[in-house]
Amino acid sequence: MAKTKPGKKDLDSYTIKGTNKIVRPGDCVLMRPSDTDKAPYVAKVEKIDANHRNNVKVQVRWYYRPEESIGGRRQFHGAKELFLSDHYDMQSAHTIEGKCTVHSFKNYTKLENVGAEDYFCRFEYKAATGGFTPDRVAVYCKCEMPYNPDDLMVQCEGCKDWFHPNCMGMTIEEAKKLDLFMCSDCSSDDDTRRSLNSLPASPTADGKDVGLTN
Secondary structure (H helix, E strand, O other): OOEEEOOEEEOOOEEOOOOOOEEOOOOEEEEOOOOOOOOOEEEEEEEEEEEOOOOEEEEEEEEEOHHHOOOOOOOOOOOOEEEEEEEEEEEEHHHEEEEEEEEEHHHHHOOOOOOOOEEEEEEEEOOOOOOEEOOEEEEEOOOOEEOOOOOOOEEOOOOOOEEOHHHHOOOHHHHHOEEEOOOOOOOOOHHHOEEOOOOOOOOOOOOOEEEOOO
C-alpha cells in the first residue's frame, strides 16, 4: 500500500460492513442515500484510502438515473438504465450497501435473466450541462424512438427495421407467436403475418439516428 500524504494510505480493497463482499477500485457499488425512501445511489469506485484513524473513504464517480438528469426520464429509457456522469465525490465507505454490475448496453440485451443488481449504461452524462456522449442514438419503428430493452420489438423481413407491436396494431401476445413479419411499408397484405415459432433477437445500434436533446 503506497502512502499518499502523511497519515493517509491507499487501500487495495474494502470489505462491506456486515458482509464478506470485497470492493476494489473499478467496482460498481450501491450507496445508501440520506433519504431512506430513495433507491440506493449507484457509483463506480475510483480509489479507496484510510486516514490514521482507519476511517475509510472512497472516491466515486456517480451514475445518474434518467430521472436525476436535467432532461428527466424519457420513453426509451430502460428501467435499469444509468448514465455515467462526470460528477466525482469522496464518501465514507460505510455508506456502501452492496455491489452491483453496470453492463454495456450490448451485453445487457444479451442477459437471459436480469437480476436486482444488474444495470446498464449507454451514455456518459455531463452533470452541469445535461449533455450526453454519444449525443446521437439510433431510432426504430414508425414512432422513431430509440430502443428500450424493456420493450418487445419485432423485425421486418423486408426492410430489416424493428417495430413495436402496438405501433403495428398487434398485441404482445400476437407478436410473440410471429415466425415472419412484414411491416406495412413492405407489404400491404396482412396475410404475410404468419404465426408460431421463434422471435428474432434485439435491435443493434444500426439504423437511423437522432440527436439527444433536453
